[in-house]
Amino acid sequence: MFEVKPxxxxxxxxxxxxxxxxxxxxxxxxxxxxxxPEASRIRVxxxxxxxxxxxxxxxxxxxxxxxxxxxxxxSQDEETGAVKxxxxxxxxxxxxxxxxxxxxxxxxxxxxxIIICDLCEGExxxxxxxxxxxxxxxxxxTLRRGRGDTExxxxxxxxxxxxxxxxxxxGEKAEELV
Amino acid sequence: xxxxYAGRILDINLSEGSIxxxxxxxxxxxxxxxxxxxxxxxxxxxxxSRWREIDPLGAExxxxxxxxxxxGYIPGGRICVSGKSPLCNGIIGSTVGxxxxxxxxxxxxxxxxxxxxxxxxxxxxxxxxQAEIRNxxxxxxxxxxxxxxxLNHEVREILAKAEPxxxxxxxxxxxxxxxxxxxxxxxxxxxxxxxHAAGYGGYGAVMGSKNLKxxxxxxxxxxxxxxxxxxxxxxxxxxxxGAFKSxxxxxxxxxxxxxPTGFKSSSEPVRNWQEEWHDEKSLSADKFAWRLWVKRxxxxxxxxxACLKIAVVKTGPxxxxxxxxxxxxxxxxxxxxxxxxxxxxxxxxxxxxxxxxFSGINGPNVMGFAAELCQRGILTKEDFRGIEPRWGxxxxxxxxxWLMAKREGIGDILAEGTYRAALKIGRxxxxxxxxxxxxxxxxxxxxxxxxxxxxxxxxxxxxxxxxSTQPGDHTSIASTRFGGEAMSTLSDSLVYCTISYRxxxxxxxxxxxxxxxxxxxxxxxxxxxxxxxxxxxxxxxxLGGPDFVWDLLRDExxxxxxxxxxxxxPRKGAMPNREECLRMRSEYYQLMGWDDNGIPTSEELRRLRxxxxxxxxxxxxx
Numbered sequence: 039m040f041e042v043k044p045x046x047x048x049x050x051x052x053x054x055x056x057x058x059x060x061x062x063x064x065x066x067x068x069x070x071x072x073x074x075p076e077a078s079r080i081r082v083x084x085x086x087x088x089x090x091x092x093x094x095x096x097x098x099x100x101x102x103x104x105x106x107x108x109x110x111x112x113s114q115d116e117e118t119g120a121v122k123x124x125x126x127x128x129x130x131x132x133x134x135x136x137x138x139x140x141x142x143x144x145x146x147x148x149x150x151x152i153i154i155c156d157l158c159e160g161e162x163x164x165x166x167x168x169x170x171x172x173x174x175x176x177x178x179x180t181l182r183r184g185r186g187d188t189e190x191x192x193x194x195x196x197x198x199x200x201x202x203x204x205x206x207x208x209g210e211k212a213e214e215l216v
Numbered sequence: 217x218x219x220x221y222a223g224r225i226l227d228i229n230l231s232e233g234s235i236x237x238x239x240x241x242x243x244x245x246x247x248x249x250x251x252x253x254x255x256x257x258x259x260x261x262x263x264x265s266r267w268r269e270i271d272p273l274g275a276e277x278x279x280x281x282x283x284x285x286x287x288g289y290i291p292g293g294r295i296c297v298s299g300k301s302p303l304c305n306g307i308i309g310s311t312v313g314x315x316x317x318x319x320x321x322x323x324x325x326x327x328x329x330x331x332x333x334x335x336x337x338x339x340x341x342x343x344x345x346q347a348e349i350r351n352x353x354x355x356x357x358x359x360x361x362x363x364x365x366x367l368n369h370e371v372r373e374i375l376a377k378a379e380p381x382x383x384x385x386x387x388x389x390x391x392x393x394x395x396x397x398x399x400x401x402x403x404x405x406x407x408x409x410x411x412h413a414a415g416y417g418g419y420g421a422v423m424g425s426k427n428l429k430x431x432x433x434x435x436x437x438x439x440x441x442x443x444x445x446x447x448x449x450x451x452x453x454x455x456x457x458g459a460f461k462s463x464x465x466x467x468x469x470x471x472x473x474x475x476p477t478g479f480k481s482s483s484e485p486v487r488n489w490q491e492e493w494h495d496e497k498s499l500s501a502d503k504f505a506w507r508l509w510v511k512r513x514x515x516x517x518x519x520x521x522a523c524l525k526i527a528v529v530k531t532g533p534x535x536x537x538x539x540x541x542x543x544x545x546x547x548x549x550x551x552x553x554x555x556x557x558x559x560x561x562x563x564x565x566x567x568x569x570x571x572x573x574f575s576g577i578n579g580p581n582v583m584g585f586a587a588e589l590c591q592r593g594i595l596t597k598e599d600f601r602g603i604e605p606r607w608g609x610x611x612x613x614x615x616x617x618w619l620m621a622k623r624e625g626i627g628d629i630l631a632e633g634t635y636r637a638a639l640k641i642g643r644x645x646x647x648x649x650x651x652x653x654x655x656x657x658x659x660x661x662x663x664x665x666x667x668x669x670x671x672x673x674x675x676x677x678x679x680x681x682x683x684s685t686q687p688g689d690h691t692s693i694a695s696t697r698f699g700g701e702a703m704s705t706l707s708d709s710l711v712y713c714t715i716s717y718r719x720x721x722x723x724x725x726x727x728x729x730x731x732x733x734x735x736x737x738x739x740x741x742x743x744x745x746x747x748x749x750x751x752x753x754x755x756x757x758x759l760g761g762p763d764f765v766w767d768l769l770r771d772e773x774x775x776x777x778x779x780x781x782x783x784x785x786p787r788k789g790a791m792p793n794r795e796e797c798l799r800m801r802s803e804y805y806q807l808m809g810w811d812d813n814g815i816p817t818s819e820e821l822r823r824l825r826x827x828x829x830x831x832x833x834x835x836x837x838x
Contacts (some may be wrong), residue, residue, distance in 0.1 A: 039492060053511070054513075056511075056513040056514055056522045057514060057515050057516075058291075058515035058516075058517070058518060058519050058520060058522060059315075059515075059517050059518060060518060063518055066438070067449070070438070070440065071445070072438045072441075072445070073288060073289065073438065073439045074322075074437070074439065075318065075322060075323065076386075076435075076436040076437075077438065081386055082386075083384075083386055083387065084315075084386075084387055084409075085387050086364075086365070086368075087364060087409045087410040088410070088510075088511055088514065088526045088538075091572040093384070117286065117553065131379065131381070132380075132381035132383070134382045135384075140681055141348065141383060141384045142384075143383055144382060144383025145379075145382050145383055147436040147437065147438075149379075149382075152383075170460070171456075171460065171520045172460075173513055173522070179486060187359035193249055195384065207510045207526070207528065208510075208528060208538060209528070210536075211318075211528075211536050211538065215361060215365060216361075216365070
């Protein structure tokens with residue numbers, strides 16, 4: 039038997055995302071000290087208007103990105119389970135993007151390193167502002183048995199999520215909008 | 217280095233295929249700030265000496281798109297679109313929300329000036345520090361939703377090809393025109409996202425005349441450096457708090473006005489303004505919410521207010537219509553003013569108007585005018601190619617919008633806007649049709665009537681549309697209170713959203729200072745900076761041309777319909793007193809430093825160091 043300790047996780051309800059992007063604003067302020075949408079670790083995709091998707095790391099229980107990094111630049115934070123990037127070691131090779139089921143990581147706009155959600159040391163700014171605004175699209179939850187298959191499968195590409203959500207919102211019309 | 221600005225704009229000539237980058241001078245920015253102010257300054261500098269000769273839809277005219285210093289920092293990204301208006305022949309600062317200005321500033325530009333005319337359909341793609349003119353052959357002809365789809369696919373492919381290792385590219389943001397802009401409908405808007413329009417002014421037609429389908433931007437940089445980050449954050453939190461507490465626009469959007477503006481204020485246009493009162497509870501915001509909304513909170517960049525809502529018609533003959541909200545102005549103009557009183561019908565007409573790229577106020581105002589001509593037997597089914605735009609028939613109005621966008625049959629004349637169409641059809645039929653044209657100096661009017669006297673500033677100051685430098689624009693009304701249009705020039709120049717911003721005027725000036733480092737006072741705005749913008753706009757409006765030059769005694773007045781007594785509702789019989797209106801007009805002229813004929817005085821213009829404007833007006837002073 040192995041024990042699984044409870045972990046925090048950012049639950050996401052795309053249907054409730056207003057597309058306000060305050061999550062991007064607070065994330066980039068927290069990590070970069072300025073408003074910098076492309077340097078945000080959470081990015082809201084809007085491939086189809088109305089279909090806004092806050093796209094961020096889901097901390098897969100088996101960490102394909104960490105395990106595939108040829109430079110050992112990625113590691114798992116023992117406290118939060120977040121993926122940490124060692125900026126010194128990262129070469130921006132892009133392997134982690136390709137092994138991520140949702141293609142979540144992306145280059146920092148300086149093009150020198152990858153950026154991935156670090157859960158803000160356990161208190162994610164994005165979820166805080168989303169809760170404060172009352173949109174409730176992002177919410178910190180505690181998973182008592184750790185993260186499972188469903189949490190991992192949440193990590194899908196923006197294209198795939200867009201297709202699903204567009205049907206939910208626009209019904210038969212979705213096909214001609216995506 | 218200026219703070220809050222990217223500090224550079226693109227100067228593009230589509231005839232020559234040239235792209236230059238201009239650096240903005242600090243002294244000009246301090247005098248004109250951004251958005252509407254900076255656009256007016258650029259337009260005047262380049263076209264002012266020959267204003268009357270410039271055809272708004274000719275190669276010489278310019279499209280100016282300008283963000284402001286607050287854009288990106290203040291909730292709700294907005295940008296100002298301007299040029300010589302093909303409706304009023306003056307300068308309109310027309311703002312629109314969305315993510316385009318954020319992408320533009322992150323790419324390193326505050327705005328762009330586009331002149332000339334592309335030989336073939338083109339779009340402009342702006343990326344970090346650069347721009348290119350690209351072929352829009354495959355996008356031309358597409359409606360709004362398909363344009364966004366095609367641009368998102370194409371640009372993401374271009375970006376991924378250029379940098380395959382970047383990861384997933386987010387979509388770019390675009391300003392674009394629909395089919396109505398392509399066929400130079402004077403009521404066409406410059407659109408963004410879905411249902412977001414820089415509506416007043418007719419700049420969709422200006423883009424169309426340049427064969428310019430879209431301007432698309434994707435930047436990866438940060439927003440420009442600002443003066444004091446910590447203070448900015450503290451003020452931003454206060455601004456957000458103001459928005460959090462402003463619950464009505466959040467829960468109902470501007471759809472909140474759909475019922476009470478008719479029932480309580482008696483100021484909502486009904487059947488081409490023949491009435492302004494209704495008791496149709498079917499148009500209350502809750503009906504839209506529970507029947508149509510699939511997303512209740514929809515925001516533009518950084519906005520906690522989320523006054524937008526996504527409406528979808530899921531069943532019945534109008535199934536498939538998708539639009540925002542609809543916004544109050546569209547509930548009125550795509551609804552009550554066409555005699556349509558059910559949410560599905562309003563959403564259906566709004567959806568088509570959006571997709572075709574009409575301004576949701578100006579385009580449907582023309583349709584209401586046409587329907588009244590149909591009601592009176594002046595136009596018949598034959599004129600409309602078999603369509604009969606009868607009050608309340610949403611499908612017929614959808615078809616009429618298409619007729620205008622394609623310029624078929626009478627649609628070709630209606631494409632010229634209400635005023636020009638009234639004159640032309642009037643000549644054809646030998647009837648004076650201006651009594652049915654509810655417009656100001658060629659611009660169709662916003663959906664807040666003055667006759668009842670009950671609709672806030674509109675009712676209190678009945679010359680508010682007539683004396684505005686943006687005639688008919690409900691977001692830039694003139695009044696002796698608030699120093700004329702001072703608050704509107706401020707919101708359109710800084711550029712911010714007046715629905716989201718609820719934290720009071722004082723904080724705004726403080727916020728501006730933390731971003732730019734510059735002191736700005738309400739007095740300075742009302743008497744100098746804002747006033748300077750108004751005087752340039754006033755001069756351009758008075759010079760007008762080439763097709764019309766406004767006669768102030770005749771044209772600086774309410775449309776004759778608004779001097780007819782209200783026929784229904786608790787304010788039955790109400791109408792403004794014309795003598796009183798003309799007295800107000802004189803009072804306003806004095807306040808603004810205009811002479812008895814409404815022309816800015818030399819003294820006022822020289823005080824503002826607008827000597828070239830003074831010189832240009834010499835010829836029209838009596």
